[in-house]
Amino acid sequence: DSGVTQTPKHLITATGQRVTLRCSPRSGDLSVYWYQQSLDQGLQFLIQYYNGEERAKGNILERFSAQQFPDLHSELNLSSLELGDSALYFCASSVGEQQRYGYTFGSGTRLTVV
Amino acid sequence: KNEVEQSPQNLTAQEGEFITINCSYSVGISALHWLQQHPGGGIVSLFMLSSGKKKHGRLIATINIQEKHSSLHITASHPRDSAVYICAVTQGAQKLVFGQGTRLTINP
Numbered sequence: 001d002s003g004v005t006q007t008p009k010h011l012i013t014a015t016g017q018r019v020t021l022r023c024s025p026r027s028g029d030l031s032v033y034w035y036q037q038s039l040d041q042g043l044q045f046l047i048q049y050y051n052g053e054e055r056a057k058g059n060i061l062e063r064f065s066a067q068q069f070p071d072l073h074s075e076l077n078l079s080s081l082e083l084g085d086s087a088l089y090f091c092a093s094s095v096g097e098q099q100r101y102g103y104t105f106g107s108g109t110r111l112t113v114v
Numbered sequence: 115k116n117e118v119e120q121s122p123q124n125l126t127a128q129e130g131e132f133i134t135i136n137c138s139y140s141v142g143i144s145a146l147h148w149l150q151q152h153p154g155g156g157i158v159s160l161f162m163l164s165s166g167k168k169k170h171g172r173l174i175a176t177i178n179i180q181e182k183h184s185s186l187h188i189t190a191s192h193p194r195d196s197a198v199y200i201c202a203v204t205q206g207a208q209k210l211v212f213g214q215g216t217r218l219t220i221n222p
Contacts, residue, residue, distance in 0.1 A: 045209040
């Protein structure tokens with residue numbers, strides 16, 4: 001157990017639907033990062049939150065949004081789902097704002113859009 | 115062209131062999147990372163390095179900043195080393211940028 005908890009582990013949903021993925025960071029970590037891993041694109045950074053505030057944005061679609069709550073857990077919301085959104089979604093957490101000083105990945109949520 | 119390139123994409127070897135996975139990058143970096151992803155999907159950070167060499171058990175990671183190249187070596191490989199190995203870089207305070215990964219299979 002890495003200490004970073006992601007739920008659910010698996011999610012199957014239909015096109016056009018909306019889902020919410022949840023991430024609880026390791027105790028003491030203030031930053032949460034979201035990543036998407038698809039077969040054709042590999043791992044890509046989506047967005048980072050630090051202590052409740054958005055810090056960096058990557059290749060995140062407008063249909064996707066995220067937030068970090070006062071208890072530091074984070075949610076990634078995916079709406080108007082398309083087949084191409086099927087992927088593994090990982091979150092990672094770190095103590096500070098930068099991953100170059102250390103981070104921990106969660107085990108991921110596998111999203112299948114049918 | 116990707117900012118981070120790995121080779122080979124796939125590697126199959128026999129148990130006991132010495133394994134080398136290469137990573138080249140085209141941008142200035144603050145750190146280079148080697149990650150391991152097992153078939154179940156979970157990702158584990160193996161090394162973070164900005165210069166020289168690091169060793170952990172049978173794993174060794176080296177980096178040449180001038181040549182913008184890093185290698186991950188596995189000595190006395192074992193079937194449990196079978197996984198996808200991913201190279202990633204951070205530029206300053208920026209997020210991780212990943213290579214496409216190397217799928218390693220070690221046969222008994």
